[in-house]
Amino acid sequence: MIEIKDLHKSYKMGSNSLHVLKGINFKAEAGELVAIMGSSGSGKSTLLNILGMLDVADSGAYTLDEVPIKDLSETKAAQYRNKFLGFIFQSFNLINYKSALENVALPLYYQKVGRKERQEKAMSYLEKVGLKEWATHLPSELSGGQKQRVAIARAMAAEPKVLLADEPTGALDSTTSYEVMDLIQKINDEGNTILVVTHEEDIAHMCKRIVHLKDGVIVEDKKIEQVRAEQYV
Amino acid sequence: MFDRDIWQEIFHTLRNNKLRTFLTGFSVGWAIFILVMLLASVNGMQNGFTGQFNDDATNSIFINPGTTAKAYAGFEAGRRIQFKNDDFDYIRKSFQEEVEYISARYYTGTTARYKSETGSYSVQAVHPDHQIIEKTIVTNGRFLNQVDLINRAKVAVIGRKVAEDLFKKEDPIGKFVEFNGLPFKVIGIFTDEGDDNAERIIYAPVTTYQRIYGNTNDINMVVLTYNPTFDLTKALEFSGRLEDLMKRRHKISPEDQAGLYVWNYAEAFDDISKFSAVLNAISIGVGFLILVAGIVGIGNIMVFTIKERTKEIGVRKALGAQPKQIINLVLLESVFITALSGFIGLVFAWIILSLIGPTINTPAFTNPSVSLSTVVTATIILIVAGVLAGLIPAVKAANVKPIVALSDK
Secondary structure: OEEEEEEEEEEEEOOEEEEEEEEEEEEEOOOOEEEEEOOOOOOHHHHHHHHOOOOOOOEEEEEEOOEEOOOOOHHHHHHHHHHHEEEEOOOOOOOOOOOHHHHHHHHHHHOOOOHHHHHHHHHHHHHHOOOHHHOOOOHHHOOHHHHHHHHHHHHHHOOOOEEEEEOOOOOOOHHHHHHHHHHHHHHHHOOOEEEEEEOOHHHHOOOOEEEEEEOOEEEEEEEOOOOOHHHHO | OOOHHHHHHHHHHHHHOHHHHHHHHHHHHHHHHHHHHHHHHHHHHHHHHHHHHOOOOOOEEEEEEOEOOOOEOOEOOOOEOOEEHHHHHHHHHHOOOOEEEEEEEEEEEEEEEEOOEEEEEEEEEEOOOHHHHOOOEEEEEOOOOHHHHHHOOOEEEEEHHHHHHHHOOOOOOOOEEEEOOEEEEEEEEEEOOOOHHHHOEEEEEHHHHHHHOOOOOEEOEEEEEEOOOOOHHHHHHHHHHHHHHHHHHOOOOOOOOOOEEEEEHHHHHHHHHHHHHHHHHHHHHHHHHHHHHHHHHHHHHHHHHHHHOHHHHHHHHHOOOOHHHHHHHHHHHHHHHHHHHHHHHHHHHHHHHHHHHHHOEEOOEEOOOOOHHHHHHHHHHHHHHHHHHHHHHHHHHHOOOHHHHHOOO
16 A cells, blocks of 8 residues: 655755655555654654655655655645545644534545535544534534544545544543544554554554654564554543 | 635635724725726816816817908908808808808897897807707707798797796797897797806897898808817818918918917817826826735735635645645635725715715816726726735745644644
8 A cells, every 4th residue: 555665855954954764665555554653853754744745755765555656746746645645633733713514524625526415425424433413513612532533534534545643642631542542443444544653652552563763764663462442431 | 716615715714804804905995995086086077177168069160250460461450350151151162071060150139029028138140050069959949940041031049048038937939029129930949058148149040130130241250060070180180271261261361360260179178188188097097006005905914814824724735725726715815805895995986976976066077977987997907906916925825835834843
């Protein structure tokens, strides 16, 4: 599903450049639930941004669902993001003046799905994350956990190949974090490929595989026994 | 472009920033208001000027004899020039192409009497064409015609005031009124847009008057209208030629300004239309500069809005919004504010104009108003202005890097 080969990325910081990714090789199959771990500055967010086509690598190859991701124009990148990827952010990034339902429907709007179908689809995803009753509420009227569930529904609405979650539980307390992880696990159970960037051990262990990043290289890549979040909820 | 979702978003932004929207919109609305008012004022002045002249056909030429100021061809200076019927016939026959309507004028005064009422009026003995040249409006009966002229009929067309003075409540048509003791049949009543004195005039056939009062061939002046297809150059050329020929005919020096007056309305009209064209240009210029200030204001606010919404735009891009969709959103918002507020300014100006416009009726300033074309032009300018104002901010928005916008750190 995802394949990257010898990925390099450095940032210019004034006169010196900061080499963030120093040759990453990584492969993820469909249906995997991978945790990308590392301390801050390890390059895990940069990797996620490149995977999410929000940033471009200096060198190396990136293939997503057999499509080479290379030299994309802004418009093409936007189309690919819309088609292939669903984003879940630490700070939710819901649009604050749109209701939960409208937020979920937004990626479908950019897919040019008709209004009625969009509403129906968005509603079914909201139902899936258990927030059907909150459809007309604004993000400011929702709790942190609810917001993240709306964000997850939004990420899934476009039916992407891969879900990318950047510290999805970073802004939540532990109980809520487990609820969100429970949801992510259930989505993964249905066969969706999910990449989770986190620096929390317990969250990482709720995935099926942990990739450890340190100073721009993968130092460890192991399959693990998944801890189900359900038991903590 | 006419997507419901985009409009929802625009309305939302505007609703959430009422004061900001109002302040920005105000500058554009104000600019359009001033522009329209300026144009309407120029239009009012133009109406005022035209009103001064619309008593007569705008393509008319008046030829008055004068007294020579220069010795010429054996004649001394100070000779009075007298036009005769020959002069009238000469002009009519020599300029069949150029002349549209032509009439001689023979002036005299008269004491008119009907029953016990009497009054003094000036009589203009004219040809039938005079009605069209002077734009005389006959309200009852008819004007003089060719038959009256040939028969030297004792008929008269009297002004509304004359009718009021002499006939009180009686219908004058068909009644006989005495002019210096001779009975004339009233065949028509006319009104005139000029002052009351213009309605204290009596028209009678020139032939009748020449015969009855003095048995002469004298006429006081010749009035005519030239071919209406003439442009200004042709009209001036024609009146110049007319002047030359008449001077030659009466042996007046070509340089003598006093011997003969040829008064061409086209000249006066040309001056006025040049004057109002300049005024128009100035008001458009001033209005436009004010509008530019408004546009800059809107552009400024849009840049600010984009700055505020950087994160949101980043999210949209991450969700698959294409640059052109972002540009669309920003441009449409800008066009919407500009067009709406400009339209409000336009409507305000229009309301004020239609309320007070018709009440203003002074010689120099009459019924200021704006034409539909002005309104349409203003609307187009507004939409273009909105696009211009939104262009830079929109491109800025489209260039927002999602990665920068989304960084939580």
